[in-house]
Amino acid sequence: MKRIILTGLLFICVSISSAQNKTKNLVIVTLDGLRWQEVFRGADSLLVNLAEYNSDKKGITERFIRKSPAARRELLMPFFWSTVVQKGQIYGNRDLGNKAEVANTFRFSYPGYNELFTGFPDPRVNSNDKIPNPNTNLLEYVNQQKGFEGKVIAFTSWDVFPFILNDKRSGIIVNSGLTDLNIPGISERLKLLNEIQHQSPGFVAEEIRLDVLTYQFGKQYMIDKKPRVLYLGFDETDDLAHQGNYKMYLQQARKTDAILADLWNYLQSDPFYKDQTTLVITSDHGRGEMPLETWQSHGEKIEGAEQVWVAVMGPDTPAKGEIKTATTIYHKQLAQTISELLGLDFKSGAGHEAGAGINLK
Template structure:
C-alpha cells in the first residue's frame, strides 16, 4: 500500500515542463531598443522639450498628458488597454519591478542571442555577421514533434540569419530585404516581395521597413498557420540613434498598433483563438544618466541593461504589472519552451536560464 501511495504521489508530481498547457502556439515580437521609460511613463517631457524633438507643440498635443498612466496609454494603447488587463508586464522600475539583460554588452546581437539561446555568451560581442554557435530555442522547438516546419521568423534587421544560424538550424528566417521563396505563396505575399524593394529605405539598404515586416508576418500567419512566429521591428532603435524623438514615439505607437491588429486577427482565427501566447520585449535598454544618453546603448552606457517584457495568453494569469523580484532576458528562452510544454535543452552544451514561473503561476 505504501509503495502504491508513493507511485501515485510521484505521478501527481509532474514537472512544470510536462504539465498540460493551453498554449499551443507562440508569437514573439521585439521592438529594438525600446526603453522601459516610455513603456511605463509614456512620452518624456525632458526629451520633448530638448533639441531632440522638432515640432514640440505637435508632439505635446499628440503624446502628452498629466500622468504617466495617461501618457503610456496614449503611446501604447494595446499594451495598457489589453495586455495590462489580460496578461502581465515586467520591468517597471518606478514601482519596484526589474527586468534586465544579463549580457554585459548591451547592444543588439548579444541581446538577441540572450533572448533566444538563454545564454549571455561573452563571445557574442559584435553586430557583425558572425554565425552564432549557440543553439536557440526556436531551433529546438522546430525539431519537436508537431512543430516541424511550423516555426518562422521575419525581421527588419538583416542580422537574424546569423543570430539564429539558419545553416545549422534550418529555420526559415526572412530578414532585411529577403523575399519569401515559397512557390505556393498567395498573391499578397508575392506582391510584398516586389513592394519591399520600392518602399522608402528609412535606415539603409539592408534594414527594411517595419511595416513590410509586419505585413509579411500577418500574411504568412493567415496562409500557413505557423505554430511559432517571431516578428522583429527595428525602427525605434534607428530613430533613437538618429536623435529623432518625435519619430521614435511615432514608430513605437505604430508598432503597438501592428501588434494589436495581429492579436485581434489571431483571436478571430479558430486555429489560434484562446490557445496562443504573445510575448513582447526588446533586446536592450538605453541610457538615462545624461539627456543625450537616451540615443545610445552599450557596455559603457548607464541604464542600457534595463529592459521590459509583456506576455498575454491562456496560461498567463491576468495580474497586470509584476513588481517583485528581478527577471532576466536569459530566462525568456526556457519560458517560451515551458509555455509550449517543452524543456529547452541546448545540445551545444551551453547553460539555459531558468523559466520565469510567474508567467504561468502569477506568483
C-alpha cells in the first residue's frame, strides 16, 4: 500500500511539474567546434594578423576587430549578444571564471555528441566511425513520451548523425548529409531542397551538406509539420577551423548567428511556438588556443579542447544573461536539463545515470 501511495504521489509531482512548465517545444542547435574564445571575446587579433590563417587582413580587421572583447563579440555574433544575452542565459566565459566543459576525455565530435544527448561520457564511444550508438539518447526518449510520438526530428550537416542518434533503433527521423527527406506528404519546398542539396558544391567532403541547407530543411519542416522537438546540427565552423581558414571561420560564425536570429524570429512569429519554445545552443567540443596553431585542432592531446559554451533561452529560463559565477557545468548535464524543461525525467538506461540537470532558476 505504501508503495502504491508513493508511486501515486510521484506521478502527481511529475504531472504538476510538467503542467507548470511553459516550455511545450524545444529546439537544440549545435555549432560544431566553435570556440568559446570567439563567442566571448570575438575575433582573435593574433589569428587575424597572420597571413597563413587570414588572406584578408585589412577587410577582416575592419569588419571584426575592435579594442574591447565586448565590442568584438557583438560584431561577430550580434544576435547572441543582444537577444540571447537579454532574454536567456550564457555559460562558459572562462575569463570570468565561469566554465563549461565536456566530461569525456576524447574531446572530439562523436564522443561529444554522445555525452550531450545521452547524459554521460562513454569510453566505448571513442571514434568518429559510423558505428551505431549503443546508448539511449534524449531525442529517442522524448519521442517515446506521450504527446511527443513522431514529433521529434533532427536535421544535420554531418552524415554521421544517423549513427550517433541510432535512427534505426530510436525510430526518429535523422536527416543528415545529402540524404533526401523522403516522408509522406512533404511540401514542394522540401522537395526542392532535396534537389538543391545535390546540386550544391561539396564544402569539405561530398557527403557533408551546407549548413544553410540544413537550416532551411529544418525551418521548412517546422512550418509544415510543427515538430515539438527539433535538433539542428551545423558543421562548417569546425571544417573551416581544421582547414586553418580563420577568415572563413569568422564569417561562418557570423552567418550562423544570423541563422539563429532568423530561427528565433520564426519561433516567436508562429502561434504554435511563440512563448512556449526553449532554444538551447552549444558546441560539441572546444579547440586549442596556445600554441597558436592548436586553434585548428581538438582531441585528447589538445589543451583547451574540453572547453565549450552553452546558451539557453525560453519561457522557463530566467533572463540572467552572461553567467559570471565561478562554477563549472558539463555537457553530460544537458540531456537532463533539456528533459526537465519539457517536464520529463530522462533516464539514460543501460546502468548509466545521466548527469544532474543544470539549475537554470
